[in-house]
Amino acid sequence: MTIEIIPVEGIPIVQPGDNLPAFIADCLSIEENDILCVATSAYSKSKGYLRNLAEIIPSKRADEIAEKCGEDPRFIQAVLDEADDIIIDYPFILCSLPHGHVGVRAGIDHSNVEDGRIIVLPPKPMEAAAEIREEITKITGKNIRVILTDTCGRSFRRGQTGVAIGWSGMPAIQDYRGDTDLFGHVLEITEEAVVDEIAGMANFVMGESNRGVPAVICRNAPAWEGHDTLYFTAEEDITRKAMKKNNY
Amino acid sequence: MTIEIIPVEGIPIVQPGDNLPAFIADCLSIEENDILCVATSAYSKSKGYLRNLAEIIPSKRADEIAEKCGEDPRFIQAVLDEADDIIIDYPFILCSLPHGHVGVRAGIDHSNVEDGRIIVLPPKPMEAAAEIREEITKITGKNIRVILTDTCGRSFRRGQTGVAIGWSGMPAIQDYRGDTDLFGHVLEITEEAVVDEIAGMANFVMGESNRGVPAVICRNAPAWEGHDTLYFTAEEDITRKAMKKNNY
Numbered sequence: 001m002t003i004e005i006i007p008v009e010g011i012p013i014v015q016p017g018d019n020l021p022a023f024i025a026d027c028l029s030i031e032e033n034d035i036l037c038v039a040t041s042a043y044s045k046s047k048g049y050l051r052n053l054a055e056i057i058p059s060k061r062a063d064e065i066a067e068k069c070g071e072d073p074r075f076i077q078a079v080l081d082e083a084d085d086i087i088i089d090y091p092f093i094l095c096s097l098p099h100g101h102v103g104v105r106a107g108i109d110h111s112n113v114e115d116g117r118i119i120v121l122p123p124k125p126m127e128a129a130a131e132i133r134e135e136i137t138k139i140t141g142k143n144i145r146v147i148l149t150d151t152c153g154r155s156f157r158r159g160q161t162g163v164a165i166g167w168s169g170m171p172a173i174q175d176y177r178g179d180t181d182l183f184g185h186v187l188e189i190t191e192e193a194v195v196d197e198i199a200g201m202a203n204f205v206m207g208e209s210n211r212g213v214p215a216v217i218c219r220n221a222p223a224w225e226g227h228d229t230l231y232f233t234a235e236e237d238i239t240r241k242a243m244k245k246n247n248y
Numbered sequence: 249m250t251i252e253i254i255p256v257e258g259i260p261i262v263q264p265g266d267n268l269p270a271f272i273a274d275c276l277s278i279e280e281n282d283i284l285c286v287a288t289s290a291y292s293k294s295k296g297y298l299r300n301l302a303e304i305i306p307s308k309r310a311d312e313i314a315e316k317c318g319e320d321p322r323f324i325q326a327v328l329d330e331a332d333d334i335i336i337d338y339p340f341i342l343c344s345l346p347h348g349h350v351g352v353r354a355g356i357d358h359s360n361v362e363d364g365r366i367i368v369l370p371p372k373p374m375e376a377a378a379e380i381r382e383e384i385t386k387i388t389g390k391n392i393r394v395i396l397t398d399t400c401g402r403s404f405r406r407g408q409t410g411v412a413i414g415w416s417g418m419p420a421i422q423d424y425r426g427d428t429d430l431f432g433h434v435l436e437i438t439e440e441a442v443v444d445e446i447a448g449m450a451n452f453v454m455g456e457s458n459r460g461v462p463a464v465i466c467r468n469a470p471a472w473e474g475h476d477t478l479y480f481t482a483e484e485d486i487t488r489k490a491m492k493k494n495n496y
Contacts, residue, residue, distance in 0.1 A: 003453065005251040091486065102404035151440070155403040155487035156350035157411070158480055159421045159441030161448070173407045185358065192399070193407030197448035200409070204445040204469075205251065221452075232406055238339065239403035239487055246490040 001220050007205050008215035016048035021135035024215045030136060035145040035218040037202030038132060040165055041109050042214030043148060044119045047128075051078055053116050065089045075108070075118065082106040082120055085234065087243050094243070099125055100231030101165050102240070103152050121150065125166025133168045145169035149199040149206070155239060162203020164195035164230070172196075175226035194224055249468050255453050256463035264296035269383035272463045278384060283393040283466040285450030286380060288413055289357045290462030291396060292367045295376075299326055301364050313337045323356070323366065330354040330368055333482065336491050347373055348479030349413050350488070351400050369398065373414025381416045393417035397447040397454070403487060410451020412443035412478070420444075423474035442472055 010027045014020055020043055024036065044050070058066065058073035062080055066073035068090045076093065080086070083095030083106050095106045101121070109119040122128040125148050133146040148166035153159070164172065177190040202216040234240055258275045262268055268291060272284065292298070306314065306321035310328055314321035316338045324341065328334070331343030331354050343354045349369070357367040370376040373396050381394040396414035401407070412420065422440040450464040482488055 001255075003253040003449075005253065005449075007249075088486070096404075156344075156480060156485060157441060157444065157478055159439040159444070159478065161441050161445050163405070185363075191407040192452070193405060193409050194452050196405065196407070197409050197452040200445035201251075201253075201449035204440070204442050230405055230407065232404060237404060238336070239491065242490040242494040243487065246493055 001222070003221050004217070004219040005201055005205055006217040006219060007213045008217060009213060011042075011212070011214055013212070014042045014046045014214065016045065016050065018046045019135070020046040020214075021132050022139055025136060025139045027215075028217065030140045030142050030144060030217070031219060032142045033144065033221075033223075034142070035147060035170070035198060035221055036132070036136065037147045037149050037162075037199060037206075037216045037218060039206055039214040040107070040121055040125070040148050040150045041119050043128060043132070044109075044122055047122065049120045049122055050117050051120060053078075053118060065093060069093055071105075075105075078108055078118055078120065079106040082108065087240055088246075096234070096240075097121065098123070099165070101125075101150075101163075102231075103150070107150055107152075107165070121165060122148070126168070127166075129166035129168035143169070147195050147199050147202070149202055151203055162196075162199040162201075162206070164199040167195045167228075170195070171224065171226035172228045172230040173226040174224040191226070193230060194226075195230070249470070251469050252465070252467040253449055253453055254465040254467060255461045256465060257461060259290075259460070259462055261460070262290045262294045262462065264293065264298065266294045267383070268294040268462075269380050270387060273384060273387045275463075276465065278388045278390050278392060278465070279467060280390045281392065281469075281471075282390070283395060283418070283446060283469055284380070284384065285395045285397050285410075285447060285454075285464045285466060287454055287462040288355070288369055288373070288396050288398045289367050291376060291380070292357075292370055295370065297368045297370055298365050299368060301326075301366060313341060317341055319353075323353075326356055326366060326368065327354040330356065335488055336494075342491070344482070344488075345369065346371070347413070349373075349398075349411075350479075351398070355398055355400075355413070369413060370396070374416070375414075377414035377416035391417070395443055395447050395450070397450055399451055410444075410447040410449070410454070412447040415443045415476075418443070418471065419474035420476045420478040421474040422472040439474070441478060442474075443478070 053074045056074040058077040062077035066076040085096045087094045107121040129146045149162045151160045172195045174192040301322045304322040306325040310325035314324040333344045335342045355369040377394045394416045397410045399408045420443045425438045453464045
């Protein structure tokens with residue numbers, strides 16, 4: 001079956017207090033089982049997860065890191081406030097967040113917000129995705145699936161891609177363990193991070209600049225079975241361990 | 249505009265010597281500007297990029313690594329034959345390949361091939377993508393874009409996703425450098441790895457097991473401008489440098 005990737009066009013610039021799911025439902029007809037992908041920055045802005053740089057007083061540690069990586073110390077303080085672990089602080093600051101995501105600058109965003117303000121990730125992205133899902137059901141009567149997307153760099157490959165930082169109504173990972181291939185062999189590739197694959201495609205349609213498309217529908221995607229353990233623990237993650245040991 | 253993600257269904261199990269583009273063109277009507285995503289394993293099989301484990305004589309180094317990471321020494325020898333650098337060899341073997349891709353086990357695949365044979369990545373995946381593109385144009389008269397996809401793990405997040413290892417007819421990365429956001433600020437996120445985002449979505453539709461869908465069409469995707477420098481050099485890549493220093 002053909003899957004459709006549909007930009008939700010016509011959403012006004014979101015302000016704190018806005019009901020983003022209502023904006024989305026106003027712009028297009030949502031169907032049962034749609035996967036609604038929402039840019040975290042727009043969601044965070046609607047919920048007021050913003051900070052004014054002018055109101056942040058950097059700690060000594062923030063000052064030190066800011067000097068190393070050439071950032072505004074108030075911005076680095078905001079990163080430290082969000083992070084539960086700093087993996088490296090040079091040549092850029094890479095952190096883990098309490099919900100498991102690992103991102104440069106704790107995923108804090110300068111773009112698409114008025115001067116002097118920054119957008120932080122929602123503190124509980126799984127609950128945020130569930131809340132968007134419920135709100136859409138309340139408005140439209142449809143049962144849907146939701147992915148909150150963010151844009152993120154990666155190892156080995158240049159450029160950012162969209163990833164999922166929250167999801168609701170489906171497992172993050174399709175679990176093939178025990179399945180067989182066309183010749184009956186048990187598969188080696190066993191866990192597919194489907195929410196990230198869909199978030200990436202949605203991110204392409206959203207764009208990064210002034211296109212103003214903070215939501216994308218993925219329609220006709222089949223259901224899959226699996227689990228929600230999308231993040232390695234610090235102990236499991238060999239990249240993280242290697243980077244921590246090598247923090248310059 | 250709605251983008252369509254269309255599985256190419258009905259392709260027979262590919263054998264060495266088969267004309268995979270012709271199989272694809274037989275199964276659905278290709279349109280101008282389609283992005284045809286092809287699973288590398290199917291392409292490699294059609295070209296005979298296969299090895300028989302029984303014919304491989306492992307070196308001393310292959311024996312040593314195989315013991316550390318619990319693999320067949322002949323398989324490890326095949327990995328060493330493909331790799332141009334071993335980044336780590338425990339708890340799994342992670343290599344870079346001459347064309348720039350970094351992958352576990354050099355991207356060699358046991359799945360969907362008859363017993364005792366393994367599938368290696370095409371040695372020149374950019375040329376492979378260009379060749380598929382030309383062959384489709386020859387058969388259908390349509391000018392298309394092509395992505396060769398592979399399935400790959402990543403840092404920080406569990407599970408594999410589809411990535412591009414070859415492409416033709418479009419730049420790998422959409423370059424936003426100098427663009428502005430909705431408020432006129434110069435963007436921070438500046439390079440989007442679009443070929444990987446599309447490869448991921450295609451990979452979801454292909455599936456990993458016995459679905460037998462080695463090709464997917466992405467239709468109506470807009471064009472983008474950018475460049476092809478998808479891989480970090482070893483010197484630029486801080487993950488790679490940290491891992492190499494920490495190889496156990």
